Amino acid sequence: MKTVSSLLEEEWYNRYKKISKLHIRSSIYDVTNRCNLRCKGCFFFSSGEHEAAREEMDVRKWEAFIDQEMARGVNLAILIGGEPTLCLDRVAAFYKRLPTFCATNGLIKVPRDRFPHMMVGISLWGDEADEKILRGRDTFSISSKNYAGDPHAYYLYTITPKQIGKTERIVKKIRDAGLKVHMQLLSNDEGVDQFFWTGDQLKDIRDEMDQMLDRYPDTVISSKYYHQIITSGRMLDRPFGWNECPSVTEPMDKRDPAPKRLIGFIRYASDLKTMHRCCTSETRDCSTCKDGAAHMSWVMVNKRGHIRSETELKGWIEVYEMFAKLYQFIPW
Ligand code: SF4
Numbered sequence: 001m002k003t004v005s006s007l008l009e010e011e012w013y014n015r016y017k018k019i020s021k022l023h024i025r026s027s028i029y030d031v032t033n034r035c036n037l038r039c040k041g042c043f044f045f046s047s048g049e050h051e052a053a054r055e056e057m058d059v060r061k062w063e064a065f066i067d068q069e070m071a072r073g074v075n076l077a078i079l080i081g082g083e084p085t086l087c088l089d090r091v092a093a094f095y096k097r098l099p100t101f102c103a104t105n106g107l108i109k110v111p112r113d114r115f116p117h118m119m120v121g122i123s124l125w126g127d128e129a130d131e132k133i134l135r136g137r138d139t140f141s142i143s144s145k146n147y148a149g150d151p152h153a154y155y156l157y158t159i160t161p162k163q164i165g166k167t168e169r170i171v172k173k174i175r176d177a178g179l180k181v182h183m184q185l186l187s188n189d190e191g192v193d194q195f196f197w198t199g200d201q202l203k204d205i206r207d208e209m210d211q212m213l214d215r216y217p218d219t220v221i222s223s224k225y226y227h228q229i230i231t232s233g234r235m236l237d238r239p240f241g242w243n244e245c246p247s248v249t250e251p252m253d254k255r256d257p258a259p260k261r262l263i264g265f266i267r268y269a270s271d272l273k274t275m276h277r278c279c280t281s282e283t284r285d286c287s288t289c290k291d292g293a294a295h296m297s298w299v300m301v302n303k304r305g306h307i308r309s310e311t312e313l314k315g316w317i318e319v320y321e322m323f324a325k326l327y328q329f330i331p332w
């Protein structure tokens, strides 16, 4: 029988042992229904999730809720919205209690005297031209000033089909700002013309993502196995989609047969009661979903399936390490 130790030499086995101790239990929280941008293709607004619940305004209720979440085993809070930095008291309620990741568009700087080690993921949608079309402004010019050189921040670079051949300039700009970058692909939830992926474009962007990782290993936090899976939508000869997605809110998950999934995962709306279907859009067609975290998690929960060859198991380790770096469970 193939086992982890029979497939790996010592160095890789030691890497495996480090991550196998982590037992990450994440959940996602909409901190607010408001945002200081309205991006075309924002899954939150386009699916009406901003109207699904009334925001809880009393920070003491947030504090009590977070204590309950910790009691049910959550050890990583992923804050999204809307724009979490519009409600820093709520963000602080999480940060004081447990490891916290804050997604932001970077227009408002998280004050580091209040949140010294909180990991911040700054969204970036393509280059200046794409950002103007999709988000109404070039956010990088502001966010890169707010976070230059920050060791607890990285760019979450959503690559659009128009970025093919252009990603290197963006990666260099991020490197020159003293920051890291992680890449994912646009899902185009609002059907913006010319922003849909074709099969050939997905092949081209996979090659380009691989090149970026080879050329800028100190800046790009990624893995080639992740690039393969997110561009092909396939892993272990299976297609990604509703039947496989690991990031479905557990109490709403009635799938039969049940796939491997994130244990205890819930995405809560900002009333602290309403649950959303999954980590992303309530209305997205799962067959078109390119969500990076869902694909990463898909790999991570399917460890057993990867214990069939050295190459596949090493791919699994690299994806797990990437996730652990992005959420500060291991250093960059
Ligand atoms: S910044 Fe984020 S939350 Fe705000 S509209 Fe854009 S994608 Fe949506």
Ligand code: SF4
Residues within 6 Å of the ligand: 241, 242, 245, 246, 247, 248, 277, 278, 279, 280, 281, 284, 285, 286, 287, 289, 290, 291, 294
């Ligand atoms: S939209 Fe994406 S993240 Fe949500 S259930 Fe479907 S595949 Fe999973």
